[in-house]
Amino acid sequence: MPNEIRPPLTDDDSASPTRVKFHAYPDADAWASACAGALAAIVRRDLERNGHARLLLSGGTTPAPVYRALSKTPLHWNKVDIALVDERWLQPDDADSNARLVRDTLLQNHAKAAHFEPMTRVGRTLEEAVATANAHARRQASAAVLGMGEDGHTASLFPGARDLARALASHSDYVSFDASGCPGAGAWPLRITLTPQGLSKARERMLLVRGESKRKLLDRVPDSDDIGRMPVRAAFTTPGAALQIHWCP
Numbered sequence: 001m002p003n004e005i006r007p008p009l010t011d012d013d014s015a016s017p018t019r020v021k022f023h024a025y026p027d028a029d030a031w032a033s034a035c036a037g038a039l040a041a042i043v044r045r046d047l048e049r050n051g052h053a054r055l056l057l058s059g060g061t062t063p064a065p066v067y068r069a070l071s072k073t074p075l076h077w078n079k080v081d082i083a084l085v086d087e088r089w090l091q092p093d094d095a096d097s098n099a100r101l102v103r104d105t106l107l108q109n110h111a112k113a114a115h116f117e118p119m120t121r122v123g124r125t126l127e128e129a130v131a132t133a134n135a136h137a138r139r140q141a142s143a144a145v146l147g148m149g150e151d152g153h154t155a156s157l158f159p160g161a162r163d164l165a166r167a168l169a170s171h172s173d174y175v176s177f178d179a180s181g182c183p184g185a186g187a188w189p190l191r192i193t194l195t196p197q198g199l200s201k202a203r204e205r206m207l208l209v210r211g212e213s214k215r216k217l218l219d220r221v222p223d224s225d226d227i228g229r230m231p232v233r234a235a236f237t238t239p240g241a242a243l244q245i246h247w248c249p
């Protein structure tokens with residue numbers, strides 16, 4: 001992957017420590033409850049200020065305990081929109097879809113009343129799904145909740161993918177993404193993903209990370225100058241809200 005790929009909106013591509021805050025917790029329970037508390041505070045603030053709130057959520061394996069904890073928080077969930085940071089090109093109820101993860105973990109308990117916008121729908125083409133995600137993205141997100149894969153991907157921005165440069169440079173909030181040949185994409189190479197352009201608009205930015213190997217990976221991000229190999233760097237360098245990293249072993 002060439003070195004020259006850069007996020008489009010970044011004047012200064014150095015990952016400034018002033019824009020990144022690292023929160024470490026002793027265990028998964030403390031981590032989940034603190035992250036859920038931080039998200040609840042963001043939602044509450046936007047409900048008070050604007051009368052509505054909107055969260056962009058990642059899938060994968062990491063965030064489930066946070067979403068479960070958040071689902072039990074009493075909020076005016078009927079005024080909250082839940083959308084996805086990225087999705088695998090699967091039917092909306094597929095067990096491996098990010099929509100299913102959000103439904104099974106967050107959209108329970110109090111949070112059942114939230115309004116969910118899955119990206120995929122039976123009969124919807126990939127192009128229609130991307131267009132719909134971009135139309136919904138006109139409403140500013142209260143927060144974008146990101147994850148990070150062991151390969152350094154975030155959202156569905158995969159290292160070494162042929163679509164990466166196009167996604168990083170896109171002026172759309174969401175794009176389709178072909179991650180064929182990227183081991184980190186698993187059995188689901190075709191994706192829809194938030195771009196740095198979309199990320200730049202979120203009022204708050206969180207990165208949820210667990211485990212020692214990912215912590216070592218995180219430590220390497222500020223010194224990595226190759227976003228093509230380390231797309232999570234976009235979370236550090238894209239202008240906008242500071243990046244709040246929440247980590248536990």
Ligand SMILES: O=C1O[C@H](COP(=O)(O)O)[C@@H](O)[C@H](O)[C@H]1O
Pocket residue numbers: 057058059060061062063085086087088098146147148149150154155156185
């Ligand atoms: O495929 C994906 O992976 C990332 C990271 O997932 P994890 O299982 O390592 O937590 C996730 O953030 C993204 O939403 C998902 O589509």
